[in-house]
Amino acid sequence: xxxxxxxxxxxxxxxxxxxxxxxxxxxxxxxxxxxxxxxxxxxxxxxxxxxxxxxxxxxxxxxxxxxxxxxxxxxxxxxxxxxxxxxxxxxxxxxxxxxxxxxxxxxxxxxxxxxxxxxxxxxxxxxxxxxxxxxxxxxxxxxxxxxxxxxxxxxxxxxxxxxxx
Numbered sequence: 001x002x003x004x005x006x007x008x009x010x011x012x013x014x015x016x017x018x019x020x021x022x023x024x025x026x027x028x029x030x031x032x033x034x035x036x037x038x039x040x041x042x043x044x045x046x047x048x049x050x051x052x053x054x055x056x057x058x059x060x061x062x063x064x065x066x067x068x069x070x071x072x073x074x075x076x077x078x079x080x081x082x083x084x085x086x087x088x089x090x091x092x093x094x095x096x097x098x099x100x101x102x103x104x105x106x107x108x109x110x111x112x113x114x115x116x117x118x119x120x121x122x123x124x125x126x127x128x129x130x131x132x133x134x135x136x137x138x139x140x141x142x143x144x145x146x147x148x149x150x151x152x153x154x155x156x157x158x159x160x161x162x163x164x165x
Contacts, residue, residue: 047074051083057162058090058117062132068102071110078116089122089162093155094132104138111142123149124158 046066050059058078078084102110117123125136133151140149152158159165 046070062097094127
């Protein structure tokens with residue numbers, strides 16, 4: 001079975017999701033960006049990032065069950081990236097998120113002490129399932145309700161709020 005959905009178009013880029021499930025195995029492959037010259041395949045990591053220094057935004061994808069170790073590694077990966085700045089906006093795609101094994105105490109500590117983004121950084125979350133919506137709302141409250149952190153069910157609305165359209 002093969003599924004293809006175009007998430008949004010931007011100039012000569014098409015952001016698409018491809019899922020292929022062969023009959024004899026249950027592997028799922030996702031293609032997140034197609035620029036015709038070199039496709040970028042999303043890794044098997046639970047959290048992946050793409051930093052766009054020019055637009056001052058970090059695109060983040062969450063996939064499957066995310067552990068506390070995944071969150072810590074993700075934060076460190078961003079801090080180690082020379083293109084990253086903590087004041088950048090973030091567009092979080094949680095459409096592939098299915099849950100977390102992190103405890104409330106771990107999420108609370110991460111939100112208060114480890115999150116690599118500045119409290120003033122705009123954060124847009126795209127979530128369509130109840131688990132992702134619930135975790136996003138909880139994280140926003142842990143981060144502080146004054147933080148510019150909004151939840152969207154559609155990526156174009158999130159991009160518009162971040163000024164990416």
